[in-house]
Amino acid sequence: LTATLKILERGLDKGPIIVWFAFFKDDSAKNKHVNAAELAYIKSGQDTDETSNKAMPCKWYELLKFRNMQAMCIGFFATNYSSYFFITWLPMYLMKDRGLSFAQMGFAASLPLLCGAIVEVIAGWSSDKIVSSGKFSLTKTRKMFLCGGLILASTIGFAAVTESIYVTLFLLCCAKSGTVIAASQTWAIPSEIAPRNMTGIVAGIQNCVANFGGVVGPIVTGFIVGATGHFEFAMLFTALLLLGAVLNYIFYLGKIEPMKVEEKTA
Template sequence: MTKFSAHDTPPRIRRSQTLALVLLVVCGVINYLDRATLAVANEYIRADLGLSLGQMGLLLSAFSWSYALCQLPVGALVDKIGPRWLLGIGLVVWSLAQAAGGLASSFGWFVIARIALGIGEAPQFPAAARVVSNWFPPRARGTPTGIYNSASPLGVALAPLLLAPLIAATSWHWAFFVTGAMGLVAAVVWVALYRDPAPARLGADERAYLDGGVAAPAAGATGFAAWCALFRHRTTWGMMLGFFGSVYLNWVYLTWLPGYLRTERHMDLAGAGLASSIPFICGFAGALIAGWASDRVASRAKSQMSGRRNAVVVATLGMVVFTVPAALVDSNVLAVACISMVIFLANASSACAWSLATVAAPPSRIASLGALQNFGGFLGGALAPILTGYIAQTWSFVPALLTGAGIAFVGAMSYLLLVVRPIPEERKV
């Protein structure tokens, strides 16, 4: 069968790839603007609603619990229904929930709004993984995965720059209203423009390109039994446990960085806002570079699986290495520099983990395995703000950061020791 290089991408496929990635990045930026709004408005909301650090940790984690639990069904739904409608519906749900957060007048109301936000945002990354597997051959999935993952730190980096002035000029409520409206517009654009590849409309060269130079696999089993079969493989458990560690440490910074800089390092509002953006700009670069690099590493490794897994392990261990001085140094400048390296590596790890899912999963279950990995990750994401808030309230942020480093180390070892071989397709009985 014909083999293609990156420069041999059929023109119509390349146009569809570009459109899909642009749409995924736009939706992803809005996704993370919505998540980060609470962190940016942290101090104002705590004062307005009279919340303690512990209560704020619970509020910051409410999103992650529902988001994590919804990963269990949403991956299978994306594989069955397709990313166009699942992500479109998700955009509408999460945007309405975000706007509802702006109406919150009590702790309980806010928790409900954040739970609904987590439900709505659940399809974003499983849908993106499915889009990449639909439009890119296996050897070239790292770069587009890095591109759509770069929306995460980009959205977080833009949040304090865009939302802090809006909050200062109006109130924290308007930050939720404006970002909610942006998501509703994005929902209309996504559903109107995105389409999956239709095999009947593809030419021979286009089908050969998407097949990646290998024969199409035999049809696999479908339904709930095939989804459950993923849990029989230690690769699934390794990816879930590994992503738990990576996301835990990432969400320590994602949810608490502005509050940490203000409370522990005594920065003023403007300084903390700028310092909170710098690490996530580095994270944006990390996702882009890691996506590109993982394709190169995988092409030279014994297998796509081992190359992409090793990239995750190295990036996650790097997060651990730089978190220790970030917690212990006296200099604010040096601390922010170390945190910037952690966020660079966190987003590199995430991009590589999602590209790993596209080669570790059976072809019919890519979104399902990616969602299960994300489920494990966001159990860590849900625990991080709660545990960090209570450790900081009881002692300080230093042991909270060191705890995150230890959990991330366990995650790296889970990837290394458990994620060894790809999961085979379940055959139809």
């Protein structure tokens, strides 16, 4: 049985890569699943000049001097700080502070993540619809979803002080949904502000800094819980951090437009 399970496990590990190689093509024109209309749409957004410059206009670290790059990193750091509570300390909080059994905790802890998975898709779709409609500018739309999402995420602070477990779970679902609403925008912005050929670099820098939030968050939460014996102050601190991120996006994040890099000539 153990040998069979190992074989199945290896097969499942390799399955996605087999599917990837079967369907992925570097050139869309060589993919038999892409029809003429789709190919025309893809080509319409590409540079048709075969000799176009593929070099990056600046070094990756030079992007850090731009205000928008800094604001994106600060905001996503706070978002990730909050997000990691749900995948590290939430089970312990529900059992220790709320008195749930292990089985009850398993169900309760899944609810915020399930809500987040649904809300993130809706947030990404609706924000693109708003931009396409022309009712709001790209900058206003991104900031509206970023700030609205993080304000909603800050309800984690209220969840810490409510008496009803049902109200607590509702607020935790709201909080997690808020973080993913913001995340749906933070992953869209790199392609909208990056200099030529640097979208991946911008997204990578933002994600790298955000993951420090994921590292620091569980440690700080654990320290606060260890010092106080409860989760209230740790969750209230998270809420304050998120409200700080809202101010960051309102006042420090500028217009969503490509960063103007002074290209160096050889």
